[in-house]
Amino acid sequence: MSTAHTAAAPAPGAAARSPGPAGRGRMATVLGRHPVGMVLAAPYAVFIAVVFAYPLGFAIWMSFHDYFFAAPGAVVDRPFVGLDNYRAVLADPAVRQSFGNIGIFLVINVPLTTVLALLLAVALNRVVHARTFLRVAFYVPYVTASVAVVGVWLFLFNADGLVNSALGPLAPDPSWLVNAGLAMPVIAVFVVWKQLGFFILLYLAALQNVPKELYESASVDGAGWWRRFRSVTVPAVRPATALVVILATITGANLFTEPYLLTGGGGPNGASASPVLVMYQRGIQQGQPDVAAAIGVLLVIGVLIISLVNRRLIERD
Amino acid sequence: MKRTLPALLLTAALVVTAGCDGSGGGGDAAEANAARGPIDIWLSNNQEELAWGKAMVEAWNAQHADQKITAQEIPAGTSSEEVIGAAITAGNAPCLIFNTAPAAVPQFQKQGGLVALDSFDGGAAYINERTGGTAEQYKSPDGKFYQLPWKSNPVMIFYNKTVFAKAGLDPERPPLATYDEFLTTARKIKSSGAAPAAIYPAPTSEFFQSWFDFYPLFAAETGGKQLVDQGKAQFDSPEGQRVAEFWKTLYAEGLAPKEKYNGDSFADGKAAMAIVGPWAISVYGSKVKWGAVPVPTSTAKPADQIRTFSDAKNVAMYSACKNRATAWDVMRFATSKEQDGALLAKTGQMPLRTDLAAAYPDHFAKNPAYQAFADQAARTVEVPNVPNSVAVWQAFRDAYSESVIFGKKPVPDALGAAADKVDQLATGS
Numbered sequence: 001m002s003t004a005h006t007a008a009a010p011a012p013g014a015a016a017r018s019p020g021p022a023g024r025g026r027m028a029t030v031l032g033r034h035p036v037g038m039v040l041a042a043p044y045a046v047f048i049a050v051v052f053a054y055p056l057g058f059a060i061w062m063s064f065h066d067y068f069f070a071a072p073g074a075v076v077d078r079p080f081v082g083l084d085n086y087r088a089v090l091a092d093p094a095v096r097q098s099f100g101n102i103g104i105f106l107v108i109n110v111p112l113t114t115v116l117a118l119l120l121a122v123a124l125n126r127v128v129h130a131r132t133f134l135r136v137a138f139y140v141p142y143v144t145a146s147v148a149v150v151g152v153w154l155f156l157f158n159a160d161g162l163v164n165s166a167l168g169p170l171a172p173d174p175s176w177l178v179n180a181g182l183a184m185p186v187i188a189v190f191v192v193w194k195q196l197g198f199f200i201l202l203y204l205a206a207l208q209n210v211p212k213e214l215y216e217s218a219s220v221d222g223a224g225w226w227r228r229f230r231s232v233t234v235p236a237v238r239p240a241t242a243l244v245v246i247l248a249t250i251t252g253a254n255l256f257t258e259p260y261l262l263t264g265g266g267g268p269n270g271a272s273a274s275p276v277l278v279m280y281q282r283g284i285q286q287g288q289p290d291v292a293a294a295i296g297v298l299l300v301i302g303v304l305i306i307s308l309v310n311r312r313l314i315e316r317d
Numbered sequence: 318m319k320r321t322l323p324a325l326l327l328t329a330a331l332v333v334t335a336g337c338d339g340s341g342g343g344g345d346a347a348e349a350n351a352a353r354g355p356i357d358i359w360l361s362n363n364q365e366e367l368a369w370g371k372a373m374v375e376a377w378n379a380q381h382a383d384q385k386i387t388a389q390e391i392p393a394g395t396s397s398e399e400v401i402g403a404a405i406t407a408g409n410a411p412c413l414i415f416n417t418a419p420a421a422v423p424q425f426q427k428q429g430g431l432v433a434l435d436s437f438d439g440g441a442a443y444i445n446e447r448t449g450g451t452a453e454q455y456k457s458p459d460g461k462f463y464q465l466p467w468k469s470n471p472v473m474i475f476y477n478k479t480v481f482a483k484a485g486l487d488p489e490r491p492p493l494a495t496y497d498e499f500l501t502t503a504r505k506i507k508s509s510g511a512a513p514a515a516i517y518p519a520p521t522s523e524f525f526q527s528w529f530d531f532y533p534l535f536a537a538e539t540g541g542k543q544l545v546d547q548g549k550a551q552f553d554s555p556e557g558q559r560v561a562e563f564w565k566t567l568y569a570e571g572l573a574p575k576e577k578y579n580g581d582s583f584a585d586g587k588a589a590m591a592i593v594g595p596w597a598i599s600v601y602g603s604k605v606k607w608g609a610v611p612v613p614t615s616t617a618k619p620a621d622q623i624r625t626f627s628d629a630k631n632v633a634m635y636s637a638c639k640n641r642a643t644a645w646d647v648m649r650f651a652t653s654k655e656q657d658g659a660l661l662a663k664t665g666q667m668p669l670r671t672d673l674a675a676a677y678p679d680h681f682a683k684n685p686a687y688q689a690f691a692d693q694a695a696r697t698v699e700v701p702n703v704p705n706s707v708a709v710w711q712a713f714r715d716a717y718s719e720s721v722i723f724g725k726k727p728v729p730d731a732l733g734a735a736a737d738k739v740d741q742l743a744t745g746s
Contacts, residue, residue, distance in 0.1 A: 071636050072408035074429025094715065151579075159576050178520075178576045180723070264521030264577040269723045270715065284399055285524065286708040287424045 056300075063293040085294035095295060097270050098278045099302070101184050105274070106252050106306075108188035113248045114241060117196055121203030122233060135204075139197035146194065146257040153190050153262060177263050180271040187258045187272055195251065199244050206240035207233070242314040246307045253303045256280065275299045346636075350436055354640040355385045356647065357411035361397075361630070362390040365599065365664040370415060372659065373651050384643040391416060398424075398707075405430030405635065412638035413647060415467065417631045419455060420525070420700045420707060422464050425633070427704070431463040432634040437645045447652060449671035454543070454699040455631065463633060465648055466669040468660060470594025470628040471693040472533050474613070477512070478606040480589040484511035493590075493610050494617040496563045503572040506589045515572040517588035520722050524710040528700070529592050531717060533612045533626040534560045536698035541624040545701040545709060548743045552713065553729075553736035559615050561728045565721045575722055594628050595665045595690035609689055620692075627697035629669060661687075667694040704745035712738045 032038055063085050070076045089095050124134055141149055156162050157176040164171035176182050210233065218228045234241075255274040259266050266273030275295055283292025360370035367390065374388045391414065394400035398421040404410040405428050417425075425431050434440040441462055444452050448466045455466045478488035484506045492498040503515030518530040531552075532544065538556040545551060552561075567573040583591035584604060591597070592612070601607055611623040632651065634644050650656065657668035658677055665687060667673060674681050674691045681688050703709060713735050720731030 069402065069406040069428055071405045071410075071429040074636070076429060154579060159574070174575060264519070265523050267520070267522055267577075267718070268575065269719050269725060270522070281711065284402070285396075286705070286711060287402070287427070288708065 059293040059296055062290050063297050065290060067290040067293070068287055069289060081290075085290050086298070088291055089294045089298065094270055094273065095275070095278055098266075098273045098275045099298075101270075101272060102253060102255065102274050104184045105188045105191075105255060106249060108185055109191055109252050110245060110248045112188070112192045113195065113199055114244050116192065117199035117244060118203050118234075118237065118241070120196065121200045121207060122229065124200065125204060125207045135197075135200070138200050141194045142197040144194075147261060149194060150190075150258065150261040153186075157186055157262075174268070178268045180268055183263050183268060183272040187255070187262055190258055190262065191252065191255070195248070199248065202240050202244055203237060206237040210236040238314060242311055245310045245314060249306050249310060250303055253299060253306075346432075346436070349639055350432075350641045350645075352640045353384055353643045355387065356413065356638065356640050356644050357387050357389070358413040358415065358647070359391045359411050360388055361416040362393075363596075363664070366415075366660075366666075369660050369663040372663075373656055376656075377647060377650055381643075384640070384646075386647060401425065401430075402428070405637070408637050410635035410637045412640065412644040413632055413634055415630075415632050415651070417464055417633040419464065419629055419631060419702065420710065422455075422457070422631075422633065423702060423704055423706045425635075426457060426463050430636050432636055432638065432641060433461040433463055434465060434634065434645070434648075435461045437641075440645070443649060447671070448669045451669060451695075451697065451699075455702065457702055458704070464631040465633070465652060466629065467631045467652060468629065468664075468666045468668050469694055469697055470596055470666055471625050471690055471697045472529065472592050472594050472628055473609045473611055473625065473690065473693060474590055475583065475593045475597055475601070476590045476608050476610070477583070477586070478608050480506065480511045480586070481608075484509040484589070488606075488608065491608070491610065493613055496559070496613055496615050498617075499613045500563075500566060500570075500572070503567060503589075504570070507570075507572055512586060512589040514574050514582065514588040516567065516590040516592070517574055517578055517582035518592060519577060520568075520573070520575050520718075521577050522714055522718050524707050524714050527710060527714050527717060528626050528628065530564060531560055531713075531721075532698075532700075533592060534563065534614075536624045536626055537612045537614045537618065540622075541696070541698050543698055543701040544713065545703050545739060545743050548703070548740070550736035550739040550743070553732040557732055558728055561717065561721050561732060563613075563615075565724065565728060568722050569724060595667060595687055598686050598690075599665050609686075611693065622696075623693075624696045624698050625693055627694075627699050629697070629699060631669075665690075667691060669694075701743075703743045705742040709739050709742050712742060 064080060064082065065078045066081050066084075067078050068076070120138065124131065124138075127134060154161070154177075158164075159175035159178070161175075164175060172179055172182060176186050214232045214236070215228055218232055223231065254276055256276040259272040259274055259277055260280075263272040266277050276299070279292040279295045279299075282295065283289040358370075358374070360367055370388055374386045378385050389411075391397050392400050394403075397414075397416055398418055401410065401414060401417070401421065402424065405425060410430060422431070434444065444455075444462050444465055448455075452462075452466055455462060455464055457463050474493060476488075476491055476493070481488040481491055484502075486492070486502060486505060492502050506512055506515045519526050535544070535552060535557060536542070538560050539551070539554075542551045542556075551557070564573070568575055578587060580587075582588040583593075584601060597607075611620050612625055614623065632648055634641065634648065638644050652668070654670075654676065657670060658680065660666060660668055661677055661680055665684075667690060670676055673694055674688065681691055700706065700710070716726075716731040716735035720726040720728050
């Protein structure tokens, strides 16, 4: 085949490049075989360095120092304090509670997001009529600002909201958003609803790549809908599932807006406070960015570990 | 080696960014203190206050063509304190901010963002002369003034006369002087269905919410103690426990809701009472038939002995200011008797002046509704000026929320644990 032939034969000019002058050789070593590619990638590399690598490195540095924000030119002492900030963070019940809260959130949010997104994507993939309308309908909450849609949920889940009116005597007491056992699950369900549209799109894209022949041969072999879903769809979209789980974990671990707005700053009694919310309180409100940085570093480490475990579990053959 | 270039670019970016840490040098403070020229100021975004600010700036600019003021509203943010803190760090804070919260002053001071007003000739004397003994509460632990006490909003109990009448209570002399009276009144309001809630302070966990539930009653019950005094928490005391138990009863009996209300519960008729300052007179004036009484105490102290939270906002000069001599002159101009009178007339807020009622007799004669607040303004308690002030309030609020609002812990245990934490924070550690 022509492809194999091309791969086997040296490309025209390759022989001339290889033993070329010493200067060009060094340049090729530094810039790689495609210098234009490096030039094109450089702005993004700089962007990543400035908006991600530098702040991350700086946050790690802050977490090992007695650091606070100061006016330019102000003479302030920022001594190295070793693990003091980490000790303070780990000894703080509010921080421990926030990590526990986010654990509850992820346990509810990630599986629910993954399962619902996959089922709805499969269903939408089969829909013939009103396909665009339905896809847009699921996507609208994702692109709508949390601040706006939170109002709707407050209207639904307030003590005198629509849900309690419908439930009547079955309504929980204390009500949803002031109930220590229910506040975080309500937030988790809210975030599932809000973000579902994005994850459905990921699955819809993945479903386009599943060969129809697989379904046909499964049908010929007598497989029903459930068997085809389990044995063809789920394995075929496994890379998308890995992506959905990892993204849902990362966005979930960074939860801030919803507890801040839905439960009045992490209430009741801190039952819905997330680590990022506590970071905001410590770093911005209370002027302890060093402590906030330590929380952030622990959160990054936690998310990395969970994501790696998820990937291993989902992508293994 | 193939990764050499990306590594170099990353390093270069880090070096460039690290170089941009804003350490631009602060200049010579003595030189800045003597310099005159144009200055920038920030004003609150409250409409009435903004109108006063614009008129004040116009009056100044008409007389000082070479030292003009450029005024703008404080940029939008979650809170003014956060915006100001960010501006200090960025080095672009204005010369003066006419909305500096006393609770944030220790933090701004630690950041190196404030100018000590004592560094101007007669600075401390001017403040002491204008504000009197109350000024002492605004001094920093180093004995200097980093804020000019400007105006207060002494909080009182506002009540809805229509709701009280509907509940069968005397709207002209409501029984609200003691905790027992207050609770009996609250129960009547709730059981009669006159209003869904007797009182509805925000039950959320922001650090400042205690200024509008616990703190005014604590000030009244203790005869004027601050939350922290001499580095020690004062609330883990019989008085503090009485106040906390009073609020706990209101929450436990559903007289005060535990859920955040999105809106103004008093204006919306959801609550029969509210804890507010004199700003409320113009806000509720025609919408609600209201009355005002001092906050309750356990033993019905006479009204003229009751102290309350000041809810003050002050003027501070920020270290980014280059023309500080002009800024100091503007501070005195904006807090002159004439400008204070204009502020009082336009906003209803109480300038922090000695003998306020006597200073503006015509105003109070024409506006008797403000008289009670003016009397109360002489007996206010400020937030303590201690290190980690915001963290101190957050520690207290967390304990209050756990014990008083949600009843998860006995009051003495919660206040005791919070006091230990506050003692540690107030030392600056």
